[in-house]
Amino acid sequence: MKKTGAQIVWECLVREGVDTVFGYPGGAILPIYDAMTEYPIHHVLVRHEQGAAHAADGYARASGRIGVALGTSGPGATNLVTGIATAMLDSIPVVFITGQVPSKVLGTDAFQEADIVGITMPITKHNVLVTQIEDLAPALVEAFQIARSGRPGPVLVDVCKDVQQATTELRWPETVESTRRRSLPQLKRSDLRKAADLIAGARRPLILAGHGVIESGATQVLQAFAEKTGTPVALTLLGLGGFPRSHPLCLGMMGMHGEAYVNTAIQEADLLLAFGMRFDDRVTGNLKNYAPGSKKIHVEIDVSEIGKNVPVDLGLAGDLKQVLEALLPSVEARANEPWMARIEEGRNDTRSRDIVHRESGDALYAAHVIHDIWRATKGGAVVVSDVGQHQMFEAQYFPHEAPRTLLTSGGLGTMGFALPAAIGAKLARPEAEVWVVAGDGGFQMTQCELATLMQEKLDIKIAIIDNGYLGMVRQWQEFFYNRRYAATPLLSPDFVKLAAAYGLPAHRVDARADVIPTVERVRSQPGPALLHFVVQAEEAVYPMVPAGADLQSMIRRPHETPPEKTDASGAAGATEVAA
Amino acid sequence: MKHTLIASVQDQPGVLVRVMGMFRRRAFNVESLTVGHSETAGVSRMTFVVDTSRISSRIVEANLRKLVPVLDVHDVTHVPTVSRELALIRVKCAEGERSQVNDLISIFRARIVDVSTDTVIVEITGDPEKVDGLVELLRPRGIVEMVRTGKVAMTRGASARRALAHEHEADADPLELAS
Numbered sequence: 001m002k003k004t005g006a007q008i009v010w011e012c013l014v015r016e017g018v019d020t021v022f023g024y025p026g027g028a029i030l031p032i033y034d035a036m037t038e039y040p041i042h043h044v045l046v047r048h049e050q051g052a053a054h055a056a057d058g059y060a061r062a063s064g065r066i067g068v069a070l071g072t073s074g075p076g077a078t079n080l081v082t083g084i085a086t087a088m089l090d091s092i093p094v095v096f097i098t099g100q101v102p103s104k105v106l107g108t109d110a111f112q113e114a115d116i117v118g119i120t121m122p123i124t125k126h127n128v129l130v131t132q133i134e135d136l137a138p139a140l141v142e143a144f145q146i147a148r149s150g151r152p153g154p155v156l157v158d159v160c161k162d163v164q165q166a167t168t169e170l171r172w173p174e175t176v177e178s179t180r181r182r183s184l185p186q187l188k189r190s191d192l193r194k195a196a197d198l199i200a201g202a203r204r205p206l207i208l209a210g211h212g213v214i215e216s217g218a219t220q221v222l223q224a225f226a227e228k229t230g231t232p233v234a235l236t237l238l239g240l241g242g243f244p245r246s247h248p249l250c251l252g253m254m255g256m257h258g259e260a261y262v263n264t265a266i267q268e269a270d271l272l273l274a275f276g277m278r279f280d281d282r283v284t285g286n287l288k289n290y291a292p293g294s295k296k297i298h299v300e301i302d303v304s305e306i307g308k309n310v311p312v313d314l315g316l317a318g319d320l321k322q323v324l325e326a327l328l329p330s331v332e333a334r335a336n337e338p339w340m341a342r343i344e345e346g347r348n349d350t351r352s353r354d355i356v357h358r359e360s361g362d363a364l365y366a367a368h369v370i371h372d373i374w375r376a377t378k379g380g381a382v383v384v385s386d387v388g389q390h391q392m393f394e395a396q397y398f399p400h401e402a403p404r405t406l407l408t409s410g411g412l413g414t415m416g417f418a419l420p421a422a423i424g425a426k427l428a429r430p431e432a433e434v435w436v437v438a439g440d441g442g443f444q445m446t447q448c449e450l451a452t453l454m455q456e457k458l459d460i461k462i463a464i465i466d467n468g469y470l471g472m473v474r475q476w477q478e479f480f481y482n483r484r485y486a487a488t489p490l491l492s493p494d495f496v497k498l499a500a501a502y503g504l505p506a507h508r509v510d511a512r513a514d515v516i517p518t519v520e521r522v523r524s525q526p527g528p529a530l531l532h533f534v535v536q537a538e539e540a541v542y543p544m545v546p547a548g549a550d551l552q553s554m555i556r557r558p559h560e561t562p563p564e565k566t567d568a569s570g571a572a573g574a575t576e577v578a579a
Numbered sequence: 580m581k582h583t584l585i586a587s588v589q590d591q592p593g594v595l596v597r598v599m600g601m602f603r604r605r606a607f608n609v610e611s612l613t614v615g616h617s618e619t620a621g622v623s624r625m626t627f628v629v630d631t632s633r634i635s636s637r638i639v640e641a642n643l644r645k646l647v648p649v650l651d652v653h654d655v656t657h658v659p660t661v662s663r664e665l666a667l668i669r670v671k672c673a674e675g676e677r678s679q680v681n682d683l684i685s686i687f688r689a690r691i692v693d694v695s696t697d698t699v700i701v702e703i704t705g706d707p708e709k710v711d712g713l714v715e716l717l718r719p720r721g722i723v724e725m726v727r728t729g730k731v732a733m734t735r736g737a738s739a740r741r742a743l744a745h746e747h748e749a750d751a752d753p754l755e756l757a758s
Binding site for chain 2: 126146302303306308
């Protein structure tokens with residue numbers, strides 16, 4: 001049967017099982033929008049295309065399915081760019097479909113023409129411009145296959161307006177050559193034996209578990225492997241949830257804001273088992289002195305990551321779940337008691353400095369707020385965090401037990417990610433309790449999506465952690481730039497009134513005693529709510545490995561009494577900024 | 580060290596930009612690149628000479644393989660290959676010096692392909708080291724203009740694919756995995 005290009009787009013989405021898309025219409029994508037109403041797919045109208053990109057990304061992160069975002073040509077497409085790069089750096093499968101000017105005027109600087117394929121080439125796993133209707137169905141089918149295969153990632157299909165309007169006989173391609181070709185090299189028995197030998201010979205082994213654990217669904221086999229081999233597990237930011245935080249072998253997050261005992265364990269280990277992670281600079285610190293005394297085994301689906309930053313003794317290219325399943329029978333059961341005892345010593349020292357045990361007095365600390373949200377939600381929520389100090393406090397003080405319960409922009413560190421990503425997450429998993437945890441800075445980058453949230457009638461709870469500063473940048477200025485707070489004091493609107501303008505119930509909280517009762521109150525009421533937490537202005541995230549320093553050179557959290565309460569509410573901040 | 584990689588790529592718009600964009604983005608240093616048709620319609624062949632002092636050729640190869648239009652990549656650095664480069668060199672040459680220049684370049688099996696009153700164009704084909712050698716010899720005479728194609732390479736023996744496939748077999752002991 002003959003179909004228009006616009007219909008083929010929707011036919012393809014239906015065939016791929018897509019139930020929700022996020023987008024914003026415009027001239028060059030109007031034929032696709034016109035055909036939309038014929039298909040059983042829910043379209044979410046965002047307020048800015050960046051929101052569509054993050055929402056599709058959040059949908060994918062929350063569900064493991066492929067997210068889809070639509071935008072028009074020119075500014076519509078360029079507004080997607082930050083979201084595309086965010087998905088690329090974190091290996092999130094998202095298909096972006098953009099309208100493009102008619103093929104006849106391509107290259108003439110036509111109205112709303114931008115070379116989005118050229119612009120997004122370095123930030124997509126693949127992208128393609130479709131100028132002929134015959135190429136459309138194969139391009140879309142291939143886009144979905146590429147997005148999900150191997151190391152997932154974003155794919156962009158740019159469709160000329162005349163292609164959307166043309167008609168053709170719809171035929172689905174039988175196989176897609178490019179993804180078949182990209183099958184992984186087969187595991188070798190000799191490599192598995194070598195891995196088992198290295199593991200058997202280690203006395204201080206440590207697993208570094210990353211996002212790959214979650215993407216490959218390796219959570220259970222990882223736990224079986226860690227338990228059988230008595231190996232403690234440190235997690236990357238994106239790996240949080242891949243191994244239960246309450247498990248005795250779980251050490252928590254590693255790297256720049258990882259706890260001291262975790263980074264010390266990495267430096268003292270004699271075998272690092274890197275599972276589905278990529279030795280990012282935020283994880284390794286100075287590469288020259290990174291885990292110098294250890295052998296390293298790297299299990300990674302993307303061959304180009306093996307040996308990229310850290311030389312390894314053995315690289316196993318493959319899907320983590322499959323590799324661990326193959327490796328599990330050949331490793332010895334053991335417990336590394338002296339090693340675990342040593343790690344526990346460090347863990348106890350960290351506990352004594354833990355901000356959770358610090359008296360709050362009159363002051364409200366960001367870490368306390370986030371920890372209390374965890375307590376009130378009994379850890380059951382899906383948290384979508386933004387980028388900055390609150391993101392690190394969340395990683396430290398909101399223990400995650402299950403995969404896909406923390407969604408955050410790790411690689412690109414995109415402020416403004418949380419609210420739109422939470423919209424995607426809630427639509428992907430309507431049954432989940434979804435919380436946005438954002439700073440006053442990041443929230444204002446995409447706060448227009450509050451309207452999207454209301455239009456979609458989504459039950460999302462929003463916690464704004466407001467310290468009146470761009471907190472993480474301020475922290476760097478405090479530590480490394482002589483406390484010259486250039487451009488970090490931040491005037492914010494009255495978030496409670498802002499919420500009211502959008503029609504959300506909202507509460508301002510500035511005392512520790514009110515945190516849990518307020519969280520419990522909004523939880524008991526269905527529908528969205530915004531909580532404005534006014535916290536200590538100059539709190540820092542500890543510990544901290546300065547960028548480029550050795551992993552053990554941490555700035556530790558001081559044993560100190562809390563500072564005097566300073567009011568960092570919007571109003572006080574306003575005076576400060578105005579002065 | 581320098582590594583020579585051969586890639587088969589789909590002959591489609593933008594493939595060169597995609598490949599070179601990856602090299603630029605990853606800060607891989609390419610010494611030379613040639614592109615042209617291969618024996619198969621729709622498939623182009625690229626030959627790269629890559630500086631591997633800062634990055635291993637294995638990682639360059641792996642990054643090339645990640646690009647969708649790249650069909651196949653082989654590092655032929657340690658495989659017997661025939662490699663050739665073509666150069667055209669316009670060199671100063673007064674009328675009376677032509678036979679002298681001709682004698683000199685004939686040692687390199689190069690030839691004069693164009694003559695003007697005070698210059699000649701020399702054409703040379705050979706491995707890049709041989710071309711370097713001739714360039715150095717001609718330089719004192721005054722090279723007015725030069726163009727070099729960059730290296731192309733082909734493995735020796737019956738079939739490149741067979742020779743390279745054989746290499747992979749040597750340590751292969753694949754494990755069947757349920758997918």
